[in-house]
Amino acid sequence: MKTLIFTNQKGGVGKTVSTLNTGAALSRKGYRVLLIDLDPQGDLGTAAGVEPDENDATMYEVLKGEARASEAIVKAPGGYDIIPTDIRQSAAELELAPVIGRDFLLKNALREVESRYDFALIDSPRSLSIITIMGLTAADGVIVTMRADYLGIKAIVQLRDTVDMVARQLNPKLDYTGILLTFNKRTNLSKRVAEQAQEGFPGKVFDTKISVDVKLGEAPGAGQDIFTYSPRATTAAQYSALADEIIDRLKG
Numbered sequence: 262m263k264t265l266i267f268t269n270q271k272g273g274v275g276k277t278v279s280t281l282n283t284g285a286a287l288s289r290k291g292y293r294v295l296l297i298d299l300d301p302q303g304d305l306g307t308a309a310g311v312e313p314d315e316n317d318a319t320m321y322e323v324l325k326g327e328a329r330a331s332e333a334i335v336k337a338p339g340g341y342d343i344i345p346t347d348i349r350q351s352a353a354e355l356e357l358a359p360v361i362g363r364d365f366l367l368k369n370a371l372r373e374v375e376s377r378y379d380f381a382l383i384d385s386p387r388s389l390s391i392i393t394i395m396g397l398t399a400a401d402g403v404i405v406t407m408r409a410d411y412l413g414i415k416a417i418v419q420l421r422d423t424v425d426m427v428a429r430q431l432n433p434k435l436d437y438t439g440i441l442l443t444f445n446k447r448t449n450l451s452k453r454v455a456e457q458a459q460e461g462f463p464g465k466v467f468d469t470k471i472s473v474d475v476k477l478g479e480a481p482g483a484g485q486d487i488f489t490y491s492p493r494a495t496t497a498a499q500y501s502a503l504a505d506e507i508i509d510r511l512k513g
């Protein structure tokens with residue numbers, strides 16, 4: 262199982278949408294996919310058409326050691342599996358702070374299910390919190406998700422410091438799988454952002470960029486991935502191409 266985390270401490274950059282649709286694309290190519298929501302907003306489950314109810318085990322119970330990962334896995338209508346979470350997980354931050362080895366809680370919890378999947382894709386919260394650190398510690402690769410419609414490179418420098426620290430202290434195999442540009446347009450600004458990303462992460466920017474797309478913006482509200490909601494959307498083809506690029510990079 263390859264574990265990839267979509268991250269950026271900024272909100273609204275397309276992390277959740279990209280985690281879901283990259284997972285859906287990989288799943289349609291025949292790979293066994295587990296989606297993991299680490300954001301207490303619980304948007305990934307909602308976007309995938311899965312709503313945990315109060316009695317269901319979620320990521321929160323898994324992190325606290327009260328449920329096994331396998332007990333929190335739900336089948337999403339799109340054909341992939343997901344461990345959803347909800348707002349209760351916001352308490353985990355404080356509750357888990359004093360736990361010894363807390364950074365490894367997710368990594369250790371996923372061992373139980375790793376033989377069942379080809380890919381685990383983690384959606385992360387809009388912060389560089391201990392929860393995000395757990396995600397980075399469990400991951401093989403980071404997919405930095407950034408909008409092509411503003412120069413957000415300062416946030417990326419901070420993110421890179423965090424990734425470097427995790428790679429040094431907790432997870433030496435951690436690597437950048439790639440930089441994903443979202444909300445891409447045919448503008449000079451998008452070109453400049455792509456150039457800056459290229460300078461910051463030479464050779465790492467994915468050729469596939471995700472366009473601004475009304476359908477893609479609507480799909481999460483319908484609880485569907487783009488392949489179900491609007492299979493002919495340009496962004497469906499883009500997420501499919503992104504999945505191919507990811508597979509190639511992991512091979513090479």
Ligand SMILES: Nc1ncnc2c1ncn2[C@@H]1O[C@H](COP(=O)(O)OP(=O)(O)O)[C@@H](O)[C@H]1O
Pocket residue numbers: 271272273274275276277278279304387443444445471472473474475477478479480481496
């Ligand atoms: N390429 C896109 N084009 C149009 N709307 C998008 C696109 N990607 C994401 N969105 C919309 O933008 C909002 C933020 O995306 P989201 O994936 O939730 O960001 P994050 O998880 O980084 O906070 C959501 O309402 C989503 O539907």
Ligand SMILES: [Mg+2]
Pocket residue numbers: 276277278300304384385
């Ligand atoms: Mg999100």
